[in-house]
Amino acid sequence: MTGQHAGPRTGPGVSAGPGPARASRARRHAAYPYALYLPAAVVYLVIFLVPTVMAFYFALTRWTLFDSTFVGLDNFRDFLSEQNLRIGFANTLFYAVVTSGLKVVLGLLLGVLLTGKLRLRGFLRSVVFFPVLVSTVAVGITFSALLRPDTGLVNKALAVIGIDGPDWLGDANTALLSVALVDVWKGVGIATVIYIAGILSIPRDYYQAVAVDGGGAWHRFRHVTLPLSWPATYSVIILSFIGGLRSFDLIWTMTRGGPGFTSDTIASIIYKQYQAGFFGLSTAGNVLLFIVVTAIVVPLNYFLGKRQVAA
Template sequence: MDKKKIYSNWFIVPAMVIFTVFFLLPMVISFFFSMTVWDFNSFTFCGFDNFKTFFSDSSLYSSVINTLIYAILTCGLKLIIAFFLAVFLTSKIKTKNFLRSVVFFPNLISTIAVGITFCALMHPSKGLINQVITMLGGTGMDWLGNTKTALYAVILTDVWKGVGVATVIFIAGMQSIDKTYYEAASIDGATAWEQLKAITVPLSRPAMNSVIILAFIGGMRTFDLIWAMTGGGPGYATEVMASTVYKQYAAGFYGLSTAGNVIMFAVIALLAFPLQKFLLSKEAE
């Protein structure tokens, strides 16, 4: 028994070493350097001044708000759209395999390529979207140049690109549901809508929880699409935490950018872990 216990303890050492070297140690080092003014030659300890600067500067603080808006809206839209797409794509339509490929296709395209493409589509004068709106009798907009619409334009682009993965997760969850539930409900006279509410929704909860967590964390960490489409502009309308950190680092404010990374990690952890715990508790009910 003792030998088995010693073996099992030593068995986890390689994993713990990797976890410590590549996660815990960098996290501790990052937290230390977030309290310094540093470059690649030296550093000066400044306490929590970097954090105070981050939250006192309106442009930096607004990035936190924009990140939360971005994460919540992209998560919610992907969840709703993907669920109903999955319901449609698990029905008895003949072309469902082809349609599944079409839905998943945007995820195969580079994010930068998607950003550049939608920048062209949303061009205020030459963009296809505004041209179609004008043909229908409407008035085109400067989607990415207007501070009131820029963030939401990027959000919709993100949803278009990422809804395919969420749909695949939902399809996998729905296909694992025992068909006898639906057969029994049909015999009892339940309509398709009643079956959706009573069977599909509750039994798809594990897939739903996965989509929520992945989409929310992905939204909190977003950078590439924002950078490709707006660069954080106009003004600070689409500035998110990751783009702020990048700009501060590029400007040579290494301590401030490191503090931004620590804040981003803390915000994601403080929101994602309770959210996951709540979703798992609901799943167990």
């Protein structure tokens, strides 16, 4: 009838709206996925957040195992006044750029090779990845012996073809580069695996289109493999660069930062302070290294991420 408003319809075929049981069920369904985050959140809190906060605190103290004295920013001032810090910072950047750049180039070339039609493809993949499984300290000791100037196998091999090899780890001009090349040998397997996964994910239709247009192997690489494997390149650059900035164990095993301070990196300088018993000073160095890595990698990640989206 006109002038009357129809009330809410009820009946066996009409829903009466969400009741208490339905609301409770919805809450349970909404909360259930978050419960899965709890173990990871606890591990992240215990392994990363708590040690990070403690490191920032102890960087402001002079501490031993049983005592600590608050000194403010003195540790940071003392660490930044280290005479060989400038050398260490330059070496760290050089090491990170060389190792990450070579891993990208060699990883891409090996990835292309090991996704081709090779009879021993599976075996060769295992050979390339094997150095990743070997202890870094063991690799450092082994190559220290191989690179000795008089008895090392490398210089003996060079002598056979009439080349007088240098003191690879004892010469200031070659020490850091030698360690960087060993790092590349050990770590290129990871880059290769990432590239293999990236190349295998490229649809075959693109390669068939290049073949229809009469393109050869170079055209397939230039116009298909190289641009479409950019996500793999992005991953290798970020992982390798972070590893290079933080590298310590291989450098320490092979050169101890020598000769002199010529192959010191920020990480080895920090360790030397720790060896000398300056625990607060070394903690401040770790905090500064964390800040340096973050300040370099975050903008790099943003730039590479934008390029990845654009690609």
